[in-house]
Amino acid sequence: MKNKTYCFFSILAISVLAITYGFTKPDAVKDKPEAMDCTETAKTSGESQFKPTIENKNTPPTNKTPKGMVWIPGGEFSMGSNVEDESLCSIKGITKDASPVHRVYVDGYYMDKTEVTNEQFEAFVKATGYVTLAEKKPTIEEYPNVPVENLIAGSAVFTPTPAKVDLNNYIQWWSYVGGADWRHPKGPQSSIKGKEKYPVVHIAYEDAVAYANWAGKRLPTEAEWEFAARGGKTGELYAWGNTLKPKGKFQANIYQGHFPVKDGDTGEDGFKDIAPTAQYQPNAYGLYDMGGNVWEWTNDWYSVDYYKSLSKSKKITKNPQGPDAYNDPNDPTQIKRVHRGGSFLCTDQYCTRYMVGTRGKGEVRSAANHLGFRCVKNI
Structure with a gap:
């Protein structure tokens, strides 16, 4: 029974975590990086592929900006990444789904200053009685070969390893934890008491959509998310500029030290874990945590070759809504949408997708303790 339960939990964890690290193939990181290979400067492909951002000059028709939101003017910009490596330790070739850089236009919109917080999500739940997917017991229809007694509500939780491990098998540091949900981020013994301003986590795509609908908002498209994160700047590596640590100071909650070892984060x-929102300087549009802390859902289906299809036209794509269907050849059975921004677990040793043009992906009915969202609103 124990082995069957473990197998079931492993399957669920894998379905969650093919996700934000954006693997192409398991052997893509077979050469374990050494600290001496790491750098603070990302390797890019030759000359810059970015053309200047052209912001719209229009302003919103009213001075009544929705509470907790900022105005994003929209405009024309170069979207994507020309970073060649997945990490600053030269893990090769995994960011190809973020290329080529291509030209996009988006209309103006409002965007939440921060990720949706625990107190905001709690207000939604109290008003509607909503129950998240992580709180619901999986059904026999979803998992027909799993014994009923092993179908337990829960979610994926980062579980540090006791010692260094090869980084080619992410299941080593993730566990499916029964009773883990937005109220109990690390399992049934944990709580969000005193963490009202922390981003809500263990949110599946449909949970984020339900909140957004209730709030009179929506999830951003991937293009809207990146335009906002860039803050009107052109082709910079991070939401705060081209330097990981301006004046020697980190500008985001990410992982430093030996990943994924227990007490490895310095x-x-x-912060050594998830942080309250707005702990670092905002970007030029007044947005906080557009890199690190928690991954954020967007509304776009994930397709590995979507950027290639857009770039073929050689035209500016206006208000792209993402591909018509999901497409991940390395994991074709999992229905995925795009994540953006990276999380507190992103590290120079393994995953540097806090770089503003890079992408993540997630199975739509899965969640984890490093996954949240923020919303946008039309004029």
Whole structure:
């Protein structure tokens, strides 16, 4: 029975976590990086592929900006990434789904300053009685070969390893934890008491959509998310500029030290786990945490070759809504949408997708303790 339960939990964890690290193939990281190979400067492909951002000059028709939101003017910009490596330790070739850089236009919109917080999500739940997917017991229809007693509500939780491990098998540091959900981020014994301003986590795509509908908002498209994160700047590596640590200071909650070892995070950025929102300087549009802390859902289906299809036209794509269907050849059975921004678990040793043009992906009915969202609103 124990082995069957473990197998079931492993399957669920894998369905969650093919996700934000954006693997192409398991052997893509077979050469374990050494600390001496790491750098603070990302390797890019030759000359810049970015053309200047052209912001719209229009302003919103009213001065009544929705509470907790900022105005994003929209405009024309170069979207994507020309970074060649997945990490600053030269893990090769995994960011190809973020290329080529291509030209996009988006209309103006409002965007939440921060990720949706625990207190905001709690207000939604109290008003509607909503129950998240992580709180619901999986059904026999979803998992017909799993014994009923093993169908337990829960979600994926980062579980550090006791010692260094090869980084080619992410299941080593993730566990499916029964009772883990937005109220109990690390399992039934944990709580969000005193963490009202922390981003809500363990949110599946449909949970994020339900909140957005209730709030009179929606999830951003991937293009809207990146335009906002760039803050009107052109082709910069991060939401805060081209330097990982301006004046020697981290600008986002990411992972420093030996990943994914227990107590391996040095906390040089001020945090060794998830952080409250708005702990670092906002970008030029007044948005906080557009890199690190928690991954954020967008509304777009994930397709590995979507950027290639857009770039073929050689035209500016206006208000792209993403591909018509999901497409991940390395994991074809999992229905995925795009994540953006990276999380507190992103590290120079393994995953540097806090770089503003890079992408993540997630199975739509799965969640984890490093996954949240923020919303946008039309004029």
